[in-house]
Amino acid sequence: MNRKLFIGARLRRLREQARLNQAAMAARLGISLSYVCQLENNQRPVSATVLLKLVEVFDCDVGEFSEDQGKRLLGELQALFRDRSLVGEDATQAQLLRMVEQVPELAAAFVGLAQRHLRLQDEYAQMVDRFYGEQLPTPLAPxxxxxxxxxxxxxxxxxxxxxxxxxxxxxxxxxxxxxxxxxxxxxxxxxxxxxxxxxxxxxxxxxxxxxxxxxxxxxxxxxxxxxxxxxxxxxxxxxxxxxxxxxxxxxxxxxxxxxxxxxxxxxxxxxxxxxxxxxxxxxxxxxxxxxxxxxxxxxxxxxxxxxxxxxxxxxxGARGVPFYLVRVDQAGNISKRQSATAFHFARHGGACPLWHVHDAFTRPGEILAQVAEMPDGSRFFGIARTIGRGGGAYLAPRKLFAIGLGCELSHARHLVYADGFDLASPRNVVPIGPGCRVCPRTGCVQRAFPPAGRPLEAGVDVESLVSYRFENEADELAYASRGNSADGLK
Incomplete structure (x- = not known):
């Protein structure tokens, strides 16, 4: 072995699960009682011979004794304790390390509970987004x-x-x-x-x-x-x-x-x-x-x-065109969003992949225009373009973003970018949504996630380009069409 491996907590857990005392464990492994005591107290590293014997006698996976598992668990704990909205008190590196070494099951259980809590929190926020938009903030502390x-x-x-x-x-x-x-x-x-x-x-x-x-x-x-x-x-x-x-x-x-x-x-x-x-x-x-x-x-x-x-x-008394503004990175994260319009940004999760702000990364420096329609029928005219920051030297850090700027379609005539657009033509309208988790549209081939709170169709006999099909899809279509504009465009 190239590195010393200490397995105290994991060995003690294995012994207790087998309902053995230290003497019985020593006998099963063919080593001395003092060696078992030293192993469990991390006073001596485990040898390759004893490690292989453990795997053989207790029919376990050698990966259970890997240092990498402990490191991953420690990393997950550190990330959770950095989230002050989740954990109210600080914990030192030594405290977290002791938790992983001495009670790894409790550490793993804590990580699991925290992750489930975050998923439920996100699910709840998505539901609020879907039914109330941004007009009703969630009662969770922002x-x-x-x-x-x-x-x-x-x-x-x-x-x-x-x-x-x-x-x-x-x-x-x-x-x-x-x-x-x-x-x-x-x-x-x-x-x-x-x-x-x-x-x-x-x-x-x-x-x-x-x-x-x-x-x-x-x-x-x-x-x-x-x-x-x-x-x-x-x-x-x-x-x-x-x-x-x-x-x-x-x-x-x-x-x-x-x-x-x-x-x-x-x-x-x-x-x-x-x-x-x-x-x-x-x-x-x-x-x-x-x-x-x-x-x-x-x-x-x-x-x-x-x-x-x-x-x-x-x-x-001196208003300009009311615009929304977004700044998006290449992973789809919205790092800036503000609006003097009714444009609905999702509070959580990524933006709609059909939105032209994502296309801007494929055509750097070029201004792209789009007429977009939200699920409620409201329409917006927007432009998008990439911007870069930083640089100036070979190894200097650089940033790349896409900026999206848009207004309600009724104001588009004031923008030079609308010249040549047939703003009334259905062919020029792109149906987008606030984000997959809160978008009610069915039949979208770009959908990455099912909408929050909607049960999926469990059948496997039909497959199409659409990744997710829903139960009561007719009801879903009716929901999506509510409030749409008079011309019935979807």
Missing amino acids: LPHEEVRDFFNRRNNHIDTLDALAEALAQELALQPGERAARLRDLLRQRHRIEVTALDAAAGVLRRFDARRRRLQVAAGLTDAQQSFQLATQLALVAHHDAIDAEIDTAGIVDAQSRALARQGLAHYFAGALLLPYGDFLAAARAVRYDLEALQRRFAVGFETVCHRLSTLQRS
């Missing part, structure tokens, strides 16, 4: 990022107080695209006694503020817009912390982690509003019919920044 996300969605992603403060400051400083960073550095130094220095970009940190030394470090190598965003974020945290905290207090956010995430999100909101002042940006968007690339050039910012700002233009 995670911090979910609480903050829901706060922005309740406000239609528009925070008027911060928008007005940012717009007034942009006018005062006469900020010009491509020349913002220098003005913001001067402002931080003159009004707030904060010196801005460069930060090694290789560290992967974009911004670091030392409040005691009044020093702000910003990653070197960023564009003027990226530098300005980081400078404006810190400016918001320093100059407008009272306004930010007032928004958080009004929202009723009390959890410390949720408040920290909300504070960061609101500071980012201010930064975006400073770079893209409300009145100027809305006028420019209308003038170019929401042409994203034209807006990028006009304001010298990135594609995602333009999309994000468009999703916030909901000021009373």
